Structure formats: structure tokens, C-alpha cells
Amino acid sequence: MSGKPRLTYINGRxxxxxxxxxxxAAGVEFEEVFLQTREQLLKLGQDGSLLFQQVPMVEIDGMKxxxxxxxxxxxxxxxxxxxxxxxxxxxxxxxxxGLADLYELIMMNVVQPADKKEEHLANALDKAAxxxxxxxxxxxxxxxxxxxxxxxxSRADVSLLExxxxxxxxxxxxxxxxxxLQSFKARMSNIPNIKKFLQPGSPRKPxxxxxxxxxxxxxFS
Amino acid sequence: MAGxxxxxxTRGRxxxxxxxxxxxAAGVEFEEEFIEKKEDLEKLRNDGSLLFQQVPMVEIDGMKxxxxxxxxxxxxxxxxxxxxxxxxxxxxxxxxxGTTDLMGMIMALxxxxxxxxEKNIAxxxxxATTRYFxxxxxxLKxxxxxxxxxxxxSWADIHLLEAILxxxxxxxxxxSAFPLLQVSDHLIxxxxxxxxxxxxxxxxx
Numbered sequence: 001m002s003g004k005p006r007l008t009y010i011n012g013r014x015x016x017x018x019x020x021x022x023x024x025a026a027g028v029e030f031e032e033v034f035l036q037t038r039e040q041l042l043k044l045g046q047d048g049s050l051l052f053q054q055v056p057m058v059e060i061d062g063m064k065x066x067x068x069x070x071x072x073x074x075x076x077x078x079x080x081x082x083x084x085x086x087x088x089x090x091x092x093x094x095x096x097x098g099l100a101d102l103y104e105l106i107m108m109n110v111v112q113p114a115d116k117k118e119e120h121l122a123n124a125l126d127k128a129a130x131x132x133x134x135x136x137x138x139x140x141x142x143x144x145x146x147x148x149x150x151x152x153x154s155r156a157d158v159s160l161l162e163x164x165x166x167x168x169x170x171x172x173x174x175x176x177x178x179x180x181l182q183s184f185k186a187r188m189s190n191i192p193n194i195k196k197f198l199q200p201g202s203p204r205k206p207x208x209x210x211x212x213x214x215x216x217x218x219x220f221s
Numbered sequence: 222m223a224g225x226x227x228x229x230x231t232r233g234r235x236x237x238x239x240x241x242x243x244x245x246a247a248g249v250e251f252e253e254e255f256i257e258k259k260e261d262l263e264k265l266r267n268d269g270s271l272l273f274q275q276v277p278m279v280e281i282d283g284m285k286x287x288x289x290x291x292x293x294x295x296x297x298x299x300x301x302x303x304x305x306x307x308x309x310x311x312x313x314x315x316x317x318x319g320t321t322d323l324m325g326m327i328m329a330l331x332x333x334x335x336x337x338x339e340k341n342i343a344x345x346x347x348x349a350t351t352r353y354f355x356x357x358x359x360x361l362k363x364x365x366x367x368x369x370x371x372x373x374x375s376w377a378d379i380h381l382l383e384a385i386l387x388x389x390x391x392x393x394x395x396x397s398a399f400p401l402l403q404v405s406d407h408l409i410x411x412x413x414x415x416x417x418x419x420x421x422x423x424x425x426x
Binding site for chain 1: 272273282288298299310314315317318322352353356
């Protein structure tokens with residue numbers, strides 16, 4: 001019964017995008033089912049497909065996995081993108097969780113009230129420039145390797161690239177002070193699986209537009 | 222340089238509590254250094270001890286670990302509370318993320334205005350009894366074993382116990398419709414009784 005993993009979510013980035021990135025980086029083709037109405041979501045919840053009645057949900061290896069982190073951990077482990085031992089995993093986890101905080105902060109900008117948006121974005125970009133990017137610049141500087149952990153591609157690198165590109169959508173020169181992150185970004189973007197994902201026509205989703213928010217709220221709230 | 226893990230946080234539960242629980246369940250004694258004023262946090266930051274300028278931070282096995290989930294995953298892995306293979310880990314991760322969501326809702330309450338708080342307490346009670354606890358009750362019912370995953374104590378069981386106790390503080394009869402969770406509660410509490418001595422935070426409950 002094993003085929004491609006099947007992703008169930010809305011036709012947008014949200015909490016599924018990092019899963020798409022990781023599968024793509026691992027060279028794994030997948031299918032997608034897009035929810036368009038609240039009824040579809042409720043029906044899935046009722047037929048027992050969603051452990052906590054929520055998406056993302058990924059059908060993989062006979063399981064219906066939910067909870068973004070559980071899904072990401074499984075994919076990373078399965079495709080050897082999670083370090084070689086507990087200590088490497090600890091480093092990867094720290095980096096990934098820090099990046100997730102930044103990602104979430106930026107993701108939340110689009111739902112801020114109009115009068116708070118600018119301040120919120122300024123704060124998020126400030127954090128990117130002063131709290132997060134310096135950490136990764138230093139990591140790359142200290143060991144001089146191409147990848148963050150264990151001199152080998154891991155989910156931490158994929159996560160970092162994804163986050164860099166997202167921040168750059170808001171501030172195109174976000175990496176101006178980080179030369180090693182710039183070369184990291186160039187190198188990573190040239191890895192064949194990732195290069196393919198960055199091309200038009202791939203499963204990568206565009207940023208959320210404000211006009212799409214009402215339909216999202218109709219499905220999820 | 223191996224010594225006891227040392228936890229850096231404020232004196233309350235917050236994001237460190239799940240870490241205290243897991244270490245206690247693993248039978249690991251630990252030390253705590255409490256952040257009591259802003260200067261304490263600033264000192265840690267200036268020392269370069271906090272990767273992202275934030276706590277929790279746990280000194281363990283020569284590392285200064287930050288990020289709650291990273292710390293929990295490391296402890297679970299180190300002390301064999303994370304299942305025997307990838308698939309068991311996936312189930313543990315799913316269960317833990319569920320209880321994390323539930324506890325996250327409860328932990329946010331003290332910071333909310335009275336009317337918002339009241340609404341959220343009602344929502345938490347509803348979610349606990351219709352979205353979360355039924356899942357764990359069913360898991361225990363379906364396999365008939367004492368623990369959630371792999372017939373062995375894991376991080377998922379510890380986290381569930383913590384979530385149950387936290388929810389009971391909000392509504393003492395929250396488990397009334399969940400007989401198997403009630404049994405689980407007692408089983409693990411009994412197992413844990415020697416470990417709670419090391420953890421004042423648990424004792425004070």
C-alpha cells in the first residue's frame with residue numbers, strides 16, 4: 001500500500017510549508033489534497049483521519065501523522081536529515097526551534113490589526129537581524145563547514161534556508177550583514193532537490209495574501 | 222565534568238515545568254538556578270550562555286541547551302523514554318504535541334483579562350473533554366496496555382500525566398468520563414513517588 005506521501009492541508013503555506021520543504025530536500029515526491037471548505041475539514045475530523053481534528057495531516061508509511069513537529073521529526077529521521085547521534089540531534093533541534101520561533105513571528109504579521117502591523121514587522125525583522133541570524137552566521141564561521149551540523153545536510157539547513165527566503169520577502173537586503181549566510185543561501189539553493197523546489201511549477205506555495213485571509217478563517221475558526 | 226543537570230529559569234512552572242517532570246520521571250536529580258531579577262537574566266545573556274537570549278536553559282552533558290522541545294527531546298532520547306524506533310517516536314511526538322497544545326492554553330490564562338479568561342476556561346474544558354482526553358482514553362482502550370506507546374513508559378505518558386494534573390487544577394472532575402485515564406494517573410503517580418522527592422515543584426502540587 002505504500003505510495004507517495006499524501007499531504008492534506010489548504011492550498012497555501014501555513015504550517016504545511018516546512019513539511020513540503022523537507023520532503024523536497026529529501027527528494028521525496030508527494031501528493032496534496034487541498035481543503036477548500038470547513039465542511040471538508042469537519043468531515044475528515046469525523047471519519048477519524050485527524051487525531052486532534054486538525055491539519056496538517058500527512059499519510060505516510062501506513063500512518064496518518066498529525067502535528068507539524070511530529071511529521072517533521074519523522075521525515076527528518078527517515079531520510080537521514082536528523083544528525084548521526086543524540087548530541088547532533090540536540091543541536092539540530094535547538095536551531096530548528098529557534099528558526100520556528102522567528103518563522104511564526106513573521107507569519108503572524110499578516111493577521112495583525114492594521115495599526116499594529118508596521119511595528120510588529122519592525123520587531124520581527126529586528127529579531128531576525130539581532131537575535132537569530134547572528135547565531136547562524138557564527139555557527140558557520142566557527143566550524144567553517146558548509147552545513148550547520150555534522151558537516152552534512154540536515155533539516156536545520158533546510159529550515160534556515162526557508163526562513164532566510166521568507167524574511168527576504170519582507171526585507172530583500174536582510175542578509176546584508178551576514179556574508180556567510182549569503183554564501184550558505186547560494187550553496188543551498190543550488191542543491192538539485194532544493195533548486196527544483198525553488199523553480200516555478202513546484203509544490204512550493206506563494207506567500208499568504210491579505211485577500212485570502214477571510215476564506216482561511218472560514219475554514220479554520 | 223559530568224554532574225547533575227542545572228536548570229536556569231524563574232521560580233515558577235512556565236516552560237521549564239515539563240522538563241522538571243521528565244527529569245524526575247527519569248530518576249535524574251538536578252539543580253536549579255532561579256532568575257529572580259532582570260540582572261540575573263542579563264548576566265546569562267552577557268555570558269553568552271543563552272543561544273537565543275532566552276530561557277529555559279539547561280546545562281547538561283557539556284551543553285547549554287535552550288528551546289524547550291530540544292531539551293525535552295534530548296532528555297527523552299538519553300533516558301530511553303522516546304520509543305524504540307521511528308514509528309514509536311512518531312506516536313510519542315503526536316501525543317506530546319497534543320498535550321503541549323492543551324497545556325499551552327492553560328498556561329496562557331494568568332496573562333489574560335478576566336472576561337477573556339473565563340471564555341478560555343470554558344474552551345479549555347471543552348477541548349480537554351472532546352478533543353484531547355478522548356484520544357488518550359481510546360489509545361489505552363484499543364491496546365489495553367498500561368502505557369500509551371510500546372507497552373513501556375515513555376515521555377508521552379509523563380506529559381499526559383502533567384496535562385491531566387494541570388487540567389484537574391482547573392476542574393477537579395475533568396476525568397469523570399475517562400476511566401482509563403484515571404487508572405493511568407494513579408499508576409504513574411505510584412511509579413513516580415520516589416522521584417517526586419527530588420522535585421519540590423512536583424511535591425508542591
